[in-house]
Amino acid sequence: xxxxxxxxGIGGLTVVKSLLEHNLFDEIIYxxxxxxxxxxxxxxxxxxxxSLEALEFFKNFDPDILIAACNSVSAYxxxxxxxxxPFPVVGVIEPGVLALKRRSIPKNSDILIIGTKATIxxxxxxxxxxxxxxxxxxxxxTGLFVPIVEEGIFEGELLDAALRHYFADTKPPKAxxxxxxxxxxxxxxxxxxxxxxxxLIHSGEAIVEHLExxxxxxxxxxxxxxxxxxxxxxxxxxxxxxxxx
Amino acid sequence: xxxxxxxxGIGGLTVVKSLLEHNLFDEIIYxxxxxxxxxxxxxxxxxxxxSLEALEFFKNFDPDILIAACNSVSAYxxxxxxxxxPFPVVGVIEPGVLALKRRSIPKNSDILIIGTKATIxxxxxxxxxxxxxxxxxxxxxTGLFVPIVEEGIFEGELLDAALRHYFADTKPPKAxxxxxxxxxxxxxxxxxxxxxxxxLIHSGEAIVEHLExxxxxxxxxxxxxxxxxxxxxxxxxxxxxxxxx
Numbered sequence: 001x002x003x004x005x006x007x008x009g010i011g012g013l014t015v016v017k018s019l020l021e022h023n024l025f026d027e028i029i030y031x032x033x034x035x036x037x038x039x040x041x042x043x044x045x046x047x048x049x050x051s052l053e054a055l056e057f058f059k060n061f062d063p064d065i066l067i068a069a070c071n072s073v074s075a076y077x078x079x080x081x082x083x084x085x086p087f088p089v090v091g092v093i094e095p096g097v098l099a100l101k102r103r104s105i106p107k108n109s110d111i112l113i114i115g116t117k118a119t120i121x122x123x124x125x126x127x128x129x130x131x132x133x134x135x136x137x138x139x140x141x142t143g144l145f146v147p148i149v150e151e152g153i154f155e156g157e158l159l160d161a162a163l164r165h166y167f168a169d170t171k172p173p174k175a176x177x178x179x180x181x182x183x184x185x186x187x188x189x190x191x192x193x194x195x196x197x198x199x200l201i202h203s204g205e206a207i208v209e210h211l212e213x214x215x216x217x218x219x220x221x222x223x224x225x226x227x228x229x230x231x232x233x234x235x236x237x238x239x240x241x242x243x244x245x
Numbered sequence: 246x247x248x249x250x251x252x253x254g255i256g257g258l259t260v261v262k263s264l265l266e267h268n269l270f271d272e273i274i275y276x277x278x279x280x281x282x283x284x285x286x287x288x289x290x291x292x293x294x295x296s297l298e299a300l301e302f303f304k305n306f307d308p309d310i311l312i313a314a315c316n317s318v319s320a321y322x323x324x325x326x327x328x329x330x331p332f333p334v335v336g337v338i339e340p341g342v343l344a345l346k347r348r349s350i351p352k353n354s355d356i357l358i359i360g361t362k363a364t365i366x367x368x369x370x371x372x373x374x375x376x377x378x379x380x381x382x383x384x385x386x387t388g389l390f391v392p393i394v395e396e397g398i399f400e401g402e403l404l405d406a407a408l409r410h411y412f413a414d415t416k417p418p419k420a421x422x423x424x425x426x427x428x429x430x431x432x433x434x435x436x437x438x439x440x441x442x443x444x445l446i447h448s449g450e451a452i453v454e455h456l457e458x459x460x461x462x463x464x465x466x467x468x469x470x471x472x473x474x475x476x477x478x479x480x481x482x483x484x485x486x487x488x489x490x
Contacts, residue, residue: 036281037289041395046280046477147392150286161406164397232291
């Protein structure tokens with residue numbers, strides 16, 4: 001089984017990491033739109049246009065499924081991708097909400113969604129959580145975590161200052177949805193900040209659960225082959241994949 | 246006299262601000278490539294391609310001069326813009342170096358260049374400074390200042406942490422070249438960090454001096470008309486122009 005994985009840049013590699021750990025595919029074709037990254041500061045029409053261009057690229061590989069491993073794409077372009085793809089398309093937002101639902105926490109729990117400006121402004125997580133009965137939902141665009149992670153900063157004074165910048169007035173929630181594929185790389189620090197009682201929802205783990213449940217994708221016997229493509233600096237993507245995966 | 250001003254996003258507005266303060270043009274056409282911002286993390290070929298596309302847009306307005314108000318463009322695409330433009334093209338790097346030279350500081354002074362990864366890696370400031378006889382040149386890619394400024398943070402704990410992150414091991418230089426058009430917005434904090442002895446070179450002021458000296462552009466009598474264009478969210482660009490200008 002062959003999966004196409006699409007991200008605006010390198011963040012989707014955290015989703016690939018989860019897919020590889022569970023060995024769900026024979027082959028993964030990853031494309032990061034590094035020439036136009038980041039999407040999270042861009043508007044809906046731009047994200048849709050770029051996503052449909054990526055879809056045309058993936059069609060050449062005839063994948064069995066397309067995984068939009070980018071919350072900004074999942075927030076704005078998933079319907080357009082589905083309408084134009086000859087294969088199933090899954091994003092990371094619905095699986096994230098369903099993963100939270102399966103934790104069986106009370107519906108009045110404080111839920112905090114963090115993500116890029118595009119993801120938060122789309123209101124998609126908020127709508128889906130509300131539909132599942134959650135009503136104490138807070139959301140925060142924490143866009144600076146993206147360049148901080150891309151700078152290779154996973155701990156230290158600057159990250160601590162950024163955590164305080166965003167969360168100084170936020171009391172520890174019951175659950176935090178990491179609504180950006182860069183954030184699992186600083187998940188430990190987010191947990192340290194809010195305390196060990198707070199549940200973190202990670203897009204990569206959520207999508208693995210979703211694929212196993214909804215698509216009945218099973219663990220493979222042989223090792224997955226991973227092909228990496230980028231719209232610029234593919235060698236840089238490969239270097240980061242070497243570090244992260 | 247009509248000037249075209251090109252930037253990857255909103256940072257070039259700090260150059261527009263200097264141009265308006267000196268009222269050098271009857272009309273300014275500004276284009277920010279907000280759909281593909283930032284350029285400073287991208288590679289040479291991508292920056293050249295995007296710059297030549299912007300040039301085609303500007304040709305429709307028949308400007309008298311094109312100002313590349315973006316250090317990453319000035320670092321990588323200025324020759325290509327010149328080769329393809331039917332009007333003069335000036336970047337911000339040469340004017341910045343010449344502005345420093347006119348300060349008549351000793352050639353052995355410590356000079357620090359800060360900018361995006363693209364600008365610093367191009368080595369263009371370093372080469373031009375060396376050509377002018379400076380030899381104690383240090384450079385640092387301080388890319389996080391860009392999203393910090395775009396987040397609207399101009400002071401406070403997070404910016405202080407970022408300053409320490411980049412400059413903890415840097416002794417106060419004689420001069421700092423602000424090699425990114427976002428940085429004038431945090432110039433006060435950079436000066437506070439290094440002390441009042443440190444000279445700061447600002448792209449906007451440098452280009453005004455350059456236009457006055459090399460192109461004999463003179464102060465106008467009537468007010469400049471400013472037209473703003475963006476490859477996405479032009480209303481956001483207008484809002485920021487309202488705040489900054």
